[in-house]
Amino acid sequence: xxxxxxxxxxxxxxxxxxxxxxxxxxxxxxxxxxxxxxxxxxxxxxxxxxxxxxxxxxxxxxxxxxxxxxxxxxxxxxxxxxxxxxxxxxxxxxxxxxxxxxxxxxxxxxxxxxxxxxxxxxxxxxxxxxxxxxxxxxxxxxxxxxxxxxxxxx
Amino acid sequence: xxxxxxxxxxxxxxxxxxxxxxxxxxxxxxxxxxxxxxxxxxxxxxxxxxxxxxxxxxxxxxxxxxxxxxxxxxxxxxxxxxxxxxxxxxxxxxxxxxxxxxxxxxxxxxxxxxxxxxxxxxxxxxxxxxxxxxxxxxxxxxxxxxxxxxxxxxxxxxxxxxxxxxxxxxxxxxxxxxxxxxxxxxxxxxxxxxxxxxxxxxxxxxxxxxxxxxxxxxxxxxxxxxxxxxxxxxxxxxxxxxxxxxxxxxxxxxxxxxxxxxxxxxxxxxxxxxxxxxxx
Numbered sequence: 001x002x003x004x005x006x007x008x009x010x011x012x013x014x015x016x017x018x019x020x021x022x023x024x025x026x027x028x029x030x031x032x033x034x035x036x037x038x039x040x041x042x043x044x045x046x047x048x049x050x051x052x053x054x055x056x057x058x059x060x061x062x063x064x065x066x067x068x069x070x071x072x073x074x075x076x077x078x079x080x081x082x083x084x085x086x087x088x089x090x091x092x093x094x095x096x097x098x099x100x101x102x103x104x105x106x107x108x109x110x111x112x113x114x115x116x117x118x119x120x121x122x123x124x125x126x127x128x129x130x131x132x133x134x135x136x137x138x139x140x141x142x143x144x145x146x147x148x149x150x151x152x153x154x
Numbered sequence: 155x156x157x158x159x160x161x162x163x164x165x166x167x168x169x170x171x172x173x174x175x176x177x178x179x180x181x182x183x184x185x186x187x188x189x190x191x192x193x194x195x196x197x198x199x200x201x202x203x204x205x206x207x208x209x210x211x212x213x214x215x216x217x218x219x220x221x222x223x224x225x226x227x228x229x230x231x232x233x234x235x236x237x238x239x240x241x242x243x244x245x246x247x248x249x250x251x252x253x254x255x256x257x258x259x260x261x262x263x264x265x266x267x268x269x270x271x272x273x274x275x276x277x278x279x280x281x282x283x284x285x286x287x288x289x290x291x292x293x294x295x296x297x298x299x300x301x302x303x304x305x306x307x308x309x310x311x312x313x314x315x316x317x318x319x320x321x322x323x324x325x326x327x328x329x330x331x332x333x334x335x336x337x338x339x340x341x342x343x344x345x346x347x348x349x350x351x352x353x354x355x356x357x358x359x360x361x362x363x364x365x366x367x368x369x370x371x372x373x374x375x376x377x378x379x380x381x382x383x384x385x386x387x388x389x390x391x392x393x394x395x396x397x398x399x400x401x402x403x404x405x406x407x408x409x410x411x412x413x414x415x416x417x418x419x420x421x422x423x424x425x426x427x428x429x430x431x432x433x434x
Contacts, residue, residue, distance in 0.1 A: 024265070028309050032312060037319075043252070044244075050320075050401075054335055054338075055335025055338035060343060127325075128325035128331070129324070
């Protein structure tokens with residue numbers, strides 16, 4: 001069987017197609033500007049902001065030993081005696097917010113004992129740049145109040 | 155004004171092979187199933203509204219995959235998925251249905267309804283051949299006005315362009331918004347070092363430049379092929395390293411919209427061992 005060779009039929013519905021192209025095509029091509037450029041709120045217009053908020057629940061955290069004149073890096077896994085594993089120590093591998101950072105800090109302080117001087121630098125993710133949440137200016141461990149019942153006797 | 159009207163009219167006339175739109179229809183139906191079929195099974199929610207969506211979705215997408223009443227099926231699937239994204243998703247608060255890949259799927263599905271997508275790779279085609287044979291006529295040609303395939307390309311170009319516009323800001327180009335998801339997924343709270351920052355900046359600039367190039371360049375045959383290779387690698391990388399789900403495969407399939415329909419037709423002919431039917 002052979003293909004026929006008849007010429008294509010004359011175009012029909014050109015006006016409908018033209019209106020469809022202008023409306024649908026215009027909406028596809030230009031409507032994202034409404035929300036992305038002009039900060040419009042209507043959700044009838046799409047916006048293409050892929051991964052705008054994904055993956056921001058993470059902090060870049062560095063612990064230091066603050067005793068002495070210089071800050072010495074502290075390995076939180078070593079101090080806490082835990083292995084660096086996503087499956088067994090996920091909350092230690094990835095701290096998602098300042099609260100999680102403080103939680104790990106308290107554990108480190110406890111592990112190092114009452115005299116510990118632990119400094120923390122932490123910056124956490126956002127929809128934009130990293131936001132610094134903790135600076136190593138002072139000891140992050142709770143201060144030891146009245147270490148001796150009679151300090152004046154020292 | 156007359157020139158504009160002429161331009162628009164010309165844009166709606168694109169007589170060509172229907173194999174591109176046939177392939178797109180078939181693949182798109184499968185991608186729609188991959189994204190939504192499980193969620194729309196009737197027992198997932200015992201509610202009338204859910205069942206109505208479920209019936210419309212499966213009727214439309216099944217018609218798309220097998221190519222039965224293809225345009226009508228695409229229209230049903232298109233309107234259903236548009237309603238799922240813009241009404242159920244945005245207005246009724248089903249957030250996972252409002253993501254970029256779901257919007258992309260819905261828009262392209264609706265655009266396919268404006269194409270003669272049933273004239274190739276479909277039950278519609280098989281029935282048309284049978285009808286012609288019964289009547290002693292020649293087989294109908296796999297040809298039609300495929301102008302609306304441009305809407306598919308336009309949609310993917312819009313995604314590239316507006317995605318690049320969104321990334322053209324310091325938080326992204328400075329590397330921060332790439333470091334964060336990579337640390338979130340792979341590195342945890344341990345920043346690997348200064349090299350990581352420079353790598354993130356490099357990746358950010360490369361991504362934005364590539365997206366701008368793809369948005370425009372895929373329309374031009376001279377640079378189309380190399381850009382497609384970069385685009386395919388880009389999407390494969392995104393799929394492998396980030397949780398983008400069906401967005402990558404959908405984008406890759408949508409590249410059919412940029413290719414000359416006759417080239418796709420001839421390619422299929424070559425692949426099945428048939429001599430390409432040349433236009434007079």
